[in-house]
Amino acid sequence: MIAAQSRLVVAIDGPSGSGKSSVAKEAARRLDAAYLDTGAMYRAVTWHCLDAGTDLSDAAAVAQAVRDADLDISTDPGTERVLIHGTDVTATIREQFVSESVSAVATNLEARAELVRRQRELIGEHARIVAEGRDITTVVAPDAQTRILLTASEEARMRRRGLQLGQVDGAALKRQVVERDAKDSTVSNFTTATDGVYTLDSSDLDFEQTVEAVISLVEAGSSPLD
Ligand SMILES: Nc1ncnc2c1ncn2[C@@H]1O[C@H](COP(=O)(O)OP(=O)(O)O)[C@@H](O)[C@H]1O
Numbered sequence: 064m065i066a067a068q069s070r071l072v073v074a075i076d077g078p079s080g081s082g083k084s085s086v087a088k089e090a091a092r093r094l095d096a097a098y099l100d101t102g103a104m105y106r107a108v109t110w111h112c113l114d115a116g117t118d119l120s121d122a123a124a125v126a127q128a129v130r131d132a133d134l135d136i137s138t139d140p141g142t143e144r145v146l147i148h149g150t151d152v153t154a155t156i157r158e159q160f161v162s163e164s165v166s167a168v169a170t171n172l173e174a175r176a177e178l179v180r181r182q183r184e185l186i187g188e189h190a191r192i193v194a195e196g197r198d199i200t201t202v203v204a205p206d207a208q209t210r211i212l213l214t215a216s217e218e219a220r221m222r223r224r225g226l227q228l229g230q231v232d233g234a235a236l237k238r239q240v241v242e243r244d245a246k247d248s249t250v251s252n253f254t255t256a257t258d259g260v261y262t263l264d265s266s267d268l269d270f271e272q273t274v275e276a277v278i279s280l281v282e283a284g285s286s287p288l289d
């Protein structure tokens with residue numbers, strides 16, 4: 064068992080639909096830890112740019128809008144809440160218009176630098192935290208005790224996302240999963256595990272088995288090199 068008081072940072076990366084958010088959130092609950100959804104931060108600042116009428120092809124304007132964004136995200140795994148300048152955007156940032164624009168912001172290197180800085184700050188505020196995204200194991204928290212690359216086959220990821228979203232046509236689903244990953248891959252490596260990162264393939268695991276596998280990795284120790 065893990066002592067409830069010890070310092071713990073768990074970093075989880077992976078492609079769209081691999082199960083990062085749902086699995087990391089449940090693992091955080093069971094580990095009595097905070098939870099940071101960094102994808103929600105990228106989504107929130109994207110909403111902010113769209114709301115402010117920022118031209119997403121203007122890299123300098125996007126970077127400035129991100130630096131100016133007053134972003135407040137809950138790190139309680141039991142409370143999903145994201146505020147931008149006091150506006151609750153928790154549900155809106157999951158909508159298709161945000162999903163289809165988010166890579167334009169996530170591939171902006173200055174915007175990334177700003178969000179990485181804020182993510183490190185949030186992680187530092189908690190004694191125990193599970194953080195998930197695309198660059199947590201490599202850039203945001205490479206010193207985390209447990210680093211996991213959560214993968215699943217493209218087929219499994221498309222199926223899961225389709226079930227989650229309900230009525231979405233095949234082309235839109237492909238844009239949201241495969242094409243978005245291709246764009247996001249240009250700035251982060253979330254397809255191959257770097258040294259010290261466990262690869263957990265969830266293609267043939269159900270949700271509960273995947274959560275249990277994450278908890279086992281955390282309990283087993285710090286890195287596959289130990
Ligand atoms: N191992 C799994 N087996 C089956 N479904 C899963 C599994 N892991 C997650 N899911 C489901 O797949 C969907 C996508 O998961 P999500 O956590 O949103 O992925 P990501 O954050 O990587 O995009 C959710 O509905 C989730 O409940």
Ligand SMILES: Nc1ccn([C@H]2C[C@H](O)[C@@H](COP(=O)(O)OP(=O)(O)O)O2)c(=O)n1
Nearest residue numbers: 079080101102103105165169196197198247
């Ligand atoms: N650490 C992160 C987290 C997310 N992103 C990008 C990649 C995605 O296109 C968006 C949204 O991430 P999110 O995890 O919500 O994506 P999913 O829809 O769950 O696949 O942000 C990133 O570049 N770096």
